[in-house]
Amino acid sequence: MAITPDKKMDVLVSLCKRRGFIFPGSEIYGGFANSWDYGPYGVELKNNIRNAWWNLFVRGRDDVVGVDTPIIMNPKAWEASGHIKTFTDPLVDCQKCKKRFRADQLSGIVCPECGGKLTAARQFNLMFKTYVGVTEDASALAYLRPETAGGMFVAWKNVRDSMRKRLPFGVAQVGKAFRNEITPGNFIFRTREFEQMEIEYFVAPENAPAAFEAWLDAMKVWVTDVLKLDPAHVVYHEISEGDRAFYSARTIDIEYAYPFGTSELYGLANRTDHDLSRHQEATGQDLRWLDPESGKKILPYVIEPSWGLDRSVLAVLLEHLDIDEAPTTEKGEKEDRCVLRLPPSLAPVKAAVLPLMKKEKLVDCAKDLVQQIRRQGIAVEYDESASIGKRYRRQDEIGTPWCLTIDHDSLEDKKVTVRDRDSMAQERILIADVPAWLTEHLVQKP
């Protein structure tokens, strides 16, 4: 049974809180608008997505290297990149209720909340300001980065000089970015503090169009093979010349069909030599790359594939959240079952070991199996509370692919019942074979 789109966000938000994925931030203080805590399973899921990305795009390639640059950089870098002047939204204020709105999202000329008069539109910078050091004057003013890309452009010269890479090659980074959005919302879709996974891929200008195509293909592989999103739910939206940033030679927005509407998931842009030329001009440093074959110096173009990590978490949860029917303990009865059909490689817990009853011999056998699995580096959980049916339901809701039940027969035949999350089918395998069985199935079903 599919969950209707109007209910899906409510079902997900409720499951995330109930099962320890994502909680409202600062909740005991009455909350803090638009902030969310990743709970124990949420952080595992997020880490698994981040690690899968790093393994695929950094460790898995010869032509991409990673960096980790600061959230607070020299503010001159944001001046050169144009963020201080142009990273703005046009805003209007209601003169009566003092609420603030994005001018480009309003249709009328009066306040949509109270009907009051609106001020003229003003440009509002989205960067968070802070002060570095002991004084709070203009000389100490700094910004929290609004995107991770800036740090990679600024570090480009050192990466170029230290890594002896030939073009084309990319620099990758994962980290937090901050934007003082006026209209955040839709759970973790748009938050003021969020995590990005970005690559700046430096390429000779004449090879930029082909590199763009190659990165588009690589992003499709990520979407379909790693996150297992149904291609029917993903839109590759070519942005027309008139709607692109002025420096961009080509932009594609990768959008997902969220229950609240189809909207941004990732982006891919050919940023030309815009960023390097701005930083070169502002610093007087030579940021060109010397081609050892031709002896010519060139300022590379940059292809920028950009992924939102929190949006990846949201899309994965929405995509794999399902309600079907499962048999109850009473014969022949069926009940609704909420299940997260997460790809096993992304699931927070890969296997749960459950003694059928809280009897010493079963408990000992189960705990011993947990240790065997843990030694293989596989995320495993032990649970002896409540009925076996309730324990299955709980593991289904957190997306655990396999439950391993130890019963009285296990003590005799040294076998365990493996229950598959998706089909609910059961098979018995030798306890001694479990670690190898899990390893094999995690590879088979990436």
Ligand SMILES: [Zn+2]
């Ligand atoms: Zn108003």
